[in-house]
Amino acid sequence: MRDRLFRVITMMKEIRSRENRIYKECQKLAQKKYRDREGKYLIEGFNLMQEVPRQDLCYMILREDTLGEGLPDGEKYVMDGKLFDRLAQTETSQGVIAVVRKRQYTVGELGAITTENSNFVVLDRLQDPGNIGTIIRTAEGAGYAAVVAVKGTADIFSPKTIRAAAGSVFRIPIVHVEDGRELRELADSLGKKLVVTSLNTDTLYFDADLSCATALVIGNEGGGVSDELIQLADVRVRIPMEGSLESLNAAVAAGILMYEAQRRNFLCEV
Numbered sequence: 001m002r003d004r005l006f007r008v009i010t011m012m013k014e015i016r017s018r019e020n021r022i023y024k025e026c027q028k029l030a031q032k033k034y035r036d037r038e039g040k041y042l043i044e045g046f047n048l049m050q051e052v053p054r055q056d057l058c059y060m061i062l063r064e065d066t067l068g069e070g071l072p073d074g075e076k077y078v079m080d081g082k083l084f085d086r087l088a089q090t091e092t093s094q095g096v097i098a099v100v101r102k103r104q105y106t107v108g109e110l111g112a113i114t115t116e117n118s119n120f121v122v123l124d125r126l127q128d129p130g131n132i133g134t135i136i137r138t139a140e141g142a143g144y145a146a147v148v149a150v151k152g153t154a155d156i157f158s159p160k161t162i163r164a165a166a167g168s169v170f171r172i173p174i175v176h177v178e179d180g181r182e183l184r185e186l187a188d189s190l191g192k193k194l195v196v197t198s199l200n201t202d203t204l205y206f207d208a209d210l211s212c213a214t215a216l217v218i219g220n221e222g223g224g225v226s227d228e229l230i231q232l233a234d235v236r237v238r239i240p241m242e243g244s245l246e247s248l249n250a251a252v253a254a255g256i257l258m259y260e261a262q263r264r265n266f267l268c269e270v
Helices: 002-010 021-028 032-038 046-051 081-087 107-113 129-141 159-165 180-189 227-232 250-269
Strands: 013-015 040-044 057-063 076-079 096-101 120-124 146-150 174-177 193-197 214-219 235-237
Touching: 021 032, 021 057, 021 076, 021 081, 021 096, 032 040, 040 046, 040 159, 046 096, 057 081, 076 081, 107 180, 120 129, 129 146, 129 159, 129 250, 146 180, 174 180, 180 193, 180 214, 180 227, 193 227, 214 250
Parallel strands: 013 076, 057 076, 120 146, 120 214, 146 174, 193 214, 193 235
Antiparallel strands: 040 096, 057 096
């Protein structure tokens, strides 16, 4: 009765058929090709719903047994429980999904909204959604100004990546480039030195200046940074390893390197 009263008061439309336009759109947005084509993606959970910019929020869907108290203003629908469960991407869904417009930036826009000394992090063909989301989240925490994804990187707007990024994807600009040459051109046009990790260098990361005007490349989980980008780089660094390890998890390595910039900047201010 309480749910029924709530729906009547808020005048939310009900979705009870698989033929419904909204249901079909959400089903399609579970696939990357439709996210790319439509310029939209799905988010799930009350916390993300509170963080998404209002101008990017298309509409929200509540499971029929979920109250919408605390949700932002906007277009809302109530969906049959079985239909909702087919759309939900989490095992213990909070009962709320939203469709959000992608916000992607061009190189020109990136130059207009970042500063001369700001740092970027570059994702070179990373595949694990958890790693990608964690790096985006860490980039925001470490004061990095943008994320650049090289073609071949897994979809930044997949549900798993969005959850791992924990809202940072709404706040940090994201740019896509086709290859290493385009990345090199971007770095040159914005005055950034291209820094890559490589096993074939004697330069340790704490001996290099990563404090500002850096485009830091994090390589693929299995193969590392591409040979092309290693050749195009201005600076090659490595993280020292003990034991028999050759490398760290991509997100862990990214966190170490990005926070080195924070450390250097802090020392400069003291």
